[in-house]
Amino acid sequence: MMTTTRAFSAHLSQALRERVLSLSDTSRPEGPALLAAAAGTEIAKATGFGPLExxxxxxxxxxxxxxxxxDGRLNPVDTALLSVTGAAYTTGDVILMLGDGHAGRSTSRLVSGAAAFGVGHLALGGMMLRSGLRFKPAQAAVHGVVAGAVGAVLLSEDRANAPLAAYAGLLATLSALATSVDRRSGPGASVLAVAGPVFLLSDSLILLRRRAEEGSALARALDVGVIDTYATAALLLLTGTAAAARTAGATA
Structure with a gap:
């Protein structure tokens, strides 16, 4: 068991290093474009310059x-599921961004954004299941506690937060599935072990940001933190799930 854990940790460390290095590969524009988009959004959040965001x-x-x-060829169904995830996440970004971003106090707009992200989570979760990932009891139990706690807090604040509590449960479910990844899904998929929790952290920071005083140093720091964790989670979720799908296709 310890040998298996150490081997997986080694795969994870190597996969993360390779992913970081790929972002600076100027022979392919996608990585540098992601870095530029994330950095530009961070600057916009730190300075309050809306047009740049x-x-x-x-x-x-x-x-x-x-x-x-x-990173490699996918079958048509997996390509479609991954593309749906990307479109849904981007739609959620636009919905939230046009409603004062992380500072927005509108529950209805936050619910609309969560609904868009929820579609992406469902598509990505379906792709993970197609790739052979299955829930492990420990991961499911831990994430169940997290989802329950977050849901209880949201509902204690306002019953109108019920859709947000449901979204928290969906995201926790996706994270539980992602963190259930093991060596059978291939080295590249190992990044899913951290992708789900980082996405949970990003959305938790959004909830904290709504409580921060507008214009304060804390508010701006939380804004930047949301973007850092979100961009990281999106990259690792999409690339890790794609890697799992390729491994499943190669062994089918």
């Missing part, structure tokens, strides 16, 4: 999707 943020997920697709 509107230019850069919608490019984060399409760039991550391009990186995932460039």
């Amino acid at each position: 509107k230019l850069c943020k919608p490019l984060i997920v399409p760039s991550a999707l391009a990186v995932a697709l460039r």
